[in-house]
Every structure is written in C-alpha cells, then in structure tokens.
Amino acid sequence: MLPQSRREQILRTLRADGPSEVRSLADKLGVSQATIRRDLEQLDADGKLTRVYGGAMTLSSGDIDSEDVDDPFAEVATERAEDKDAVARAAAVMVQDGETVLLDIGTTMHRLAHHLHGKRITVITSNLAVYDELRDDADIELVLLGGMVRRRYHSLVGFLTEDNLRQVHAGRLFLGTSGVRGDGAVMDTTLVEVPLKRAMIKAADQVVLVADGGKFPGVGVARVCGPDDLDVVVTTASADPATRLALQEAEVDVVTA
Structure with a gap:
C-alpha cells in the first residue's frame, strides 16, 4: 500500500474507532509498528492528528474543518x-x-x-x-x-x-x-x-x-x-x-x- 493511502486509512480508523495504539493500527493495516510510528509523525506534522503516548488520536472538532467531521463521504x-x-x-x-x-x-x-x-x-x-x-x-x-x-x-x-x-x-x-x-x-x-x-x-x-x-x-x-x-x-x-x-x-x- 502506498504511504498516502495508508495514512488516509489511519485517519479513517481513528475517526471511526477513537484514540488507537500503535500496535492496534499496525495489526489492522498489516504493517510494522515502526511504519505506523513514521506515519503518525508525518500526520502529526501535517496537523491532521495528535500524537499521544503509545498511539494517536484525531484532532478535536474545534481544530479541524467542520466538513471533515460532518461529511466523511465528501472527504473520501x-x-x-x-x-x-x-x-x-x-x-x-x-x-x-x-x-x-x-x-x-x-x-x-x-x-x-x-x-x-x-x-x-x-x-x-x-x-x-x-x-x-x-x-x-x-x-x-x-x-x-x-x-x-x-x-x-x-x-x-x-x-x-x-x-x-x-x-x-x-x-x-x-x-x-x-x-x-x-x-x-x-x-x-x-x-x-x-x-x-x-x-x-x-x-x-x-x-x-x-x-x-x-x-x-x-x-x-x-x-x-x-x-x-x-x-x-x-x-x-x-x-x-x-x-x-x-x-x-x-x-x-x-x-x-
């Protein structure tokens, strides 16, 4: 899977399941934990999620565009x-x-x-x-x-x-x-x-x-x-x-x- 596709999948998973651990994300996407950590670092740098100890969570609704929260269909x-x-x-x-x-x-x-x-x-x-x-x-x-x-x-x-x-x-x-x-x-x-x-x-x-x-x-x-x-x-x-x-x-x- 291409990195961009994988990172899109990470964001969708976090929005659907809430805060997730690195191990859980790695299992779901079938990649190494090291790969997930690199993806989370990049997504954090891009302002698309927040890194937490051992994993990540989506930004609060006040920090992201309302269309992303209300209409994931339009985003995808x-x-x-x-x-x-x-x-x-x-x-x-x-x-x-x-x-x-x-x-x-x-x-x-x-x-x-x-x-x-x-x-x-x-x-x-x-x-x-x-x-x-x-x-x-x-x-x-x-x-x-x-x-x-x-x-x-x-x-x-x-x-x-x-x-x-x-x-x-x-x-x-x-x-x-x-x-x-x-x-x-x-x-x-x-x-x-x-x-x-x-x-x-x-x-x-x-x-x-x-x-x-x-x-x-x-x-x-x-x-x-x-x-x-x-x-x-x-x-x-x-x-x-x-x-x-x-x-x-x-x-x-x-x-x-």
Whole structure:
C-alpha cells in the first residue's frame, strides 16, 4: 500500500474507532509498528492528528474543518478522484440496456452511477449518493433499498436493508471495498456494512469488484469475501502486481482501466 493511502486509512480508523495504539493500527493495516510510528509523525506534522503516548488520536472538532467531521463521504470522494473515475467509467461500459444492476455504497459507486446516464437499465442500491445522482433520469428504473440512514456515509443499513436484499435479484453487482489483501480477500473497515455486502453478493449472478489501485493490497477490519466469490475486478495499473496475480490465479478476470 502506498504511504498516502495508508495514512488516509489511519485517519479513517481513528475517526471511526477513537484514540488507537500503535500496535492496534499496525495489526489492522498489516504493517510494522515502526511504519505506523513514521506515519503518525508525518500526520502529526501535517496537523491532521495528535500524537499521544503509545498511539494517536484525531484532532478535536474545534481544530479541524467542520466538513471533515460532518461529511466523511465528501472527504473520501476527493481521495484518488481521477483513479476512481477511471475505474467507474470502465465498469459502466460493461452495463448494457435492459440489465438490472446492484450498486454498493461508497464514492466510487457514485462515480459509476454518473457514467450510467443514457442507459435504459434498472439500478438497485442502498447508496443515497447514487440515488441523488440517478433520481431524475427517466430512463433508469431506480430501486432504493430501505433501512436506517447513515447520514455521514450516505447509505442505508440494518436488518431492513438485508431483508429487502433477499427480495431482489440482479444480473450484476458492482461491489466496493476498503482494501484487497494480498491473497485476494475483499476487506472492509465499516462493520455495519459487511452483512449487506455479503447479502448483495448472494443477490447477484455476477460480482464485479470496482477498486482503484490504491486499495491493492489493502486492509480492513472484516473479511467480506474471498476471490472465489468474484467474477471480475476493475482496477488501475497501479494495483499491486502480486495481488492481481493472486486474483487471476483464482480465475478472476482482472480489467485494468
């Protein structure tokens, strides 16, 4: 994982979990404690966190921009934006008129939705950003899954969303991730989303993982699925070659945007 991607992951982890020890961060990201210490020193120097004994914590709400606190979705959307748009565009090319597709949460799926305009398709999603993007497109039949609103992450979650997923079927799922491990396992850092991702996989004939190269190899708190559950991976040329090879050896079609 590139240093910038790793440091972005550290900040997201601290915001989600609160103050964390160096050892805990190293375990979650799969790197050495020395690497984490260097990252924390750099982030502290950049004014993005506060070093504490044995670890780090995020800055108080009074010390950081209010948009970062209130809307992490908007913050993540700016990370590797060009790469996200490239993989989203490549994924959208796969979709033909008449299809029913299922779109996962996340900022890359929002970009994918943008590139679906002009197609006569059905889109099923729990992603509120996708809903906002497509709701005025008369050519797209839009199905919004019910559930509890996670306003800061622009998504719907909970048992209602899972129940709704059991009532629908899609020809193709476009799946997001916080990272892909070296063995091809798909990971995620948001525990409440993991059951939904698994339910989405069951609800689709084909699973297409859409993730820019910054997530190869990557990390996460929970394992969503293995490479055997994937049919296609759409990524960028910067994706770790060893991880791509592991996916190809698992008979996953790897498409480079």
